[in-house]
Structure formats: C-alpha cells, structure tokens
Amino acid sequence: MVRILHTSDVQLDAPFHFLGDKGQRHRQQLRKTFQCIVDMAAEAGFDLLLITGDLFNDNRPHQDTIDFVVSQLGRLDIPVCILPGNHDCYDSTSVYRKARFPDNVVIFTEQPTIREFAELDVTVYGNAILSRQSRLSPLRGLTRTGTMRWHIALAHGNLVRPDIADPSRPIRPEEISASGMDYVAMGDWHAFADYSQGRVKAFYSGAPEPTAPDQKGAGYVACIEIDENGMQVRPERVGTISTDGISVDVAGKSVPQIVEEIRARADPNLMLKVTLSGLVGLGVVLDTERMEQELVPYFYHVECSDQFHPQLATISPDDFPEELVVGKFVRLMQARIEDATDDIHRRRAEQALQVGVALLQGRRVL
Template identity: 35%
Template sequence: MEPVRLLHTSDVHLGGGFPTPDGGAHRDDCLCPLLALEATVATDRPDVVIVAGDLFDHQRVDDDLVDEVLHRLAVLHPVCVLLNGNHDLHDGRSLYGAAGRPGLVFLDGSAGSLAALDDAPVAVWGRAMDDHHRGFRPLVGVPERPDDDRWWVVVGHGHHEPDLAGGHRSSPIAPDDIAATAADYVALGHWHVRTDVSVGDVTAWYSGAPHGYGASGSFNRVGLDAGGAAVAPVDAVLPAEGCRR
C-alpha cells in the first residue's frame, strides 16, 4: 500500500474561549486553534486530517461560527474526517447538520459509519455519540478490517479505562476494544493530554488538545507505511497573548 500521512487532532473546543498559560484569553469566537491547524496542514501536507471529537465546545455555538469552521475544514485539502464528541453531541441539537459537504467526511452513524476515502487509500470508521453515558462504547461494533488495499483507521471519542469492571466514567474505551479494532491507527479524543494507549500491534493515541493543558498544545502526526505507524507531535502554535483577530 502507498504510505499515507495523517494529521490527528481533537478537543479543539471552538466556541468556548479559553485562557492562555500566561494569563491571556482566547475569546468565544476564537479560531486560533483552527488557524494553527491550517498552518500545520500547509507545512506538513498530510493526506488526511482527522478531528476526533469536541471540535465545538457546546451546542449553542453561533451558526455563523459553525459554518465558517466547517467551510474552512472543507477547503483544507486534504479531506477532513470528523467525529463528534460529548461537547458537540450528534443528537436533535447537533451542530453537524451542515457537515455534509465536499471535503468533509462526517461519521454520523450512532451505530458507526464506515467510509472509504476517495483521495487516499484509507478506510475509516467511527461511531457518532448521541448521548454521553456509561453504556456508550465508542469502539464497540467496529466492523472487520476491510478486505482491500487500504489503511484501516478507527476514530473514537471517550475515556480510556484499563479496568472496565471497576470504572464508572461515561463513554469508556477498554484496551481490549482498542486491540479488537485490528486497526493500523486508532485516533482518539476526549483527553486533553497527548497520550499513547497502544495495545500490542494496534497503535492508538489521544492527540491532546491543540490549546494544550497547562502547556503548549500539539497535533499528532502519523505516518503509515510498511514499517507500521510512526507517531510524532507537531506543535500547535497559538498566540501566547491570546486572540489576535
């Protein structure tokens, strides 16, 4: 298979505003993390961009901001794969009604959506979250690895829980769930800290939030080739003093 390069992000939380490490502020209409993503795409030239949930901070984000964000992601070139998260549930108040447009692949199925991308030899699966509760299992119900010449990428938004029996958190993801995907890469969201949760042969990461968590944020750069998945951070460069626009 042709090698491919992914750029994986999650927990962008647009519409929520957030402080900077040195006391500045990003406003509610801030696009700084998205501008950082665009800058990274321009230099890194990935084949696929993946947003693994919580692109938006809440479901009351202004329509114009939602439209601008979806438009900018749609025209990124490469294709952008979107999964929603618990902050931007795909339910009756979903913000993703306008996500069906060229350049975007929104994984909208509450039982999972499988998509074979047009412009890259990649098949991707993810399960849209319509309710964030203990019974929602982001990585349960993953289909068999497609039997064709494509890299197999699974996307999920939820809480990694090594001891499922002893836990209580919503949308749990067990190590066995990750292993069972048999994926070349599992792109996770929900944790704001970049974290490796790989199991055996299955490479799985939380990308972390681009605005960081007490430190500067990053995106996850993933190369898939015959040697497997090579994962590295790439800095998300946001203005330290807060919003510029």
C-alpha cells in the same frame, strides 16, 4: 507515503468563565490555532485530516463560528473526517445537522460510519457520540472490513484504567488490541498520549490549546506517517498557551515574598496553578484572591489555592488565656479540628481558626 493529521477537543466557543475578561481572547486563540492546523494540513503535505470529537464546545455555537469552520475546511483539497464528541454530540440539536459542510468533509453520524479512501488505501471507521451522557463504548461494533491496506478507527472516550472508576464512553485496552485496526485516533483527553496495545497504535492527540489551567500536555496534534516500513506517530506542537503547576511553601514568608516567588515564573502565555503549602502562624490569613489580582499582569492566567495549615503544635495556653474570648475560641476550634471526620471538615475548621483569631486580635487579614 500517506500522511495523516489528527486533532481533537478544540472546543470552539467555550465560555472560559474562569478566565474572566480574557475569555474572549482565549476563544479567539482557539480559532487562530485551528486555522494553523488547517494551514499545516494544507501546506505540509498531509493527505487526510481527522477530528475526533468536540470540535465545538456544544451544539449551540455562534453562526460566525460555524461559518469560520466551514470556510477553513473548505480551503483543503484533502478529505476531512469529523467525529461528533460528547460536547458536540449527534443528537436532535446537533450542529452537524444544521451546518452545511464542504464536500471534502465526512461527518460520522451513522452507527457505525465506514468510509473508504481508495486513493490512500485507507478505511476509516467511527461511532458518533449520540448524547452527552453516553455510556457506550466508542469502539463498539467496529470491525476491520474491506480490502484497504490501512484501517483507522475514530474514538471519543475515556480509556479504562485502574485509577478511573466507571468512566463514561469507556475505551477498554482489550478493545483496542482486539479491534484489528492499525491506528485508533482518540479524543476526549486533552494531553497527547500513547495508549497503543500490541500491534494496534492508539493515541490521544490532545487538545491544540488548553481549555483549563490543569491540562498539562495540551497544545499538540498527532502526525501519522505510513510507508512500506509501517506507521510512525509523533506529536507536533501547535499551541501558544501552556500550563503548569507549582507548590510554594509559605512558612515564615511575607505576602510580598510569596508574590515575588510566584512572579519569578512570569510568562504572558502561561496558565499557572499555585498551591500554597506549609505551616503559618496562628491568625495569619493569606488572601489568595488578592494575590491573584497582583499576579494577573504577569501571566495568561493564575490560580492560587491555599493548602497551608496553622501551627497548632506551637500554640501556648499563655498566649490565649481561656478567660478571654479569643482563648475560648482557640480551644473550641482546636477541638473541632481534632474531631473532624474528613479532610474537608478539618480544612474548614482550620480556616475558621485562622480568620477568627486574626479578627479577634484586630489584625489585618492579608
């Protein structure tokens, strides 16, 4: 049996500005998880480690991060194949031109690079990404060749789908099926996913840890097992941090009630995206930044976005006489909301109406 471990998109040294003071903590978490992946490769009987792009967040990682990666990969007595991605592309400034990797590490730099591992009966193919803006297919020119039994292509790019118009680094389903490969190890998308085509198995391993709060499905590696019966691929959880999103209807609720409803999901290892929806009374303004500050102690990270709308249908002229400034303002903003040409302008007008009425009435902005 041949056992292969596939990971991608670790993005070591990413800044994580959205995490604020926790950015450094998350950078350290990525290191810990990468070390766990190396431990798994060393201790669980794997024969080959594939890293399909964006091991580093860019081509300017700190020297101690480079030293960390070199040290970790040097612990392995199995081959490691690294494909430069779009974040750590193989351009003139590439980290892969500067760093000195152990002898067991193969950096895929040529177009294409082909490496045979006779002891495994495996050939690995790949095209390095040469620039962050590359529009070339990662599978271009990769043709099954040689006498090895198993053939694996490394590809860092975006699967072409009807809902994704003109993606960079496009991977077309028909390219996968026509490649003649046994396995296409994909990187760039951060969720574990199966996009096999016909007899060709094709998987995104996903990122081992989420690098943004909307990356559901991150936190895995792909484990490939090959024997006389064929090839099996399964996900293995390696990540510590998870992500999720919820919608909270704010209609008729006070700020403490809303906060308490969100806090019911408390988890110190959860990145949570909260959408506040529903209808609120005119002049009621929910300060999402303040709510986030209250919720920070209960989550790894929390983001609140307001998608609620004012109850325009319930506005009575008697409540806002036209001769008053607030009445003139309400009617002006109602007209702007009705005349809005798109959702963005409508949303801005609704927010202006909410805040304006609150301030004109001398009410506290919540």
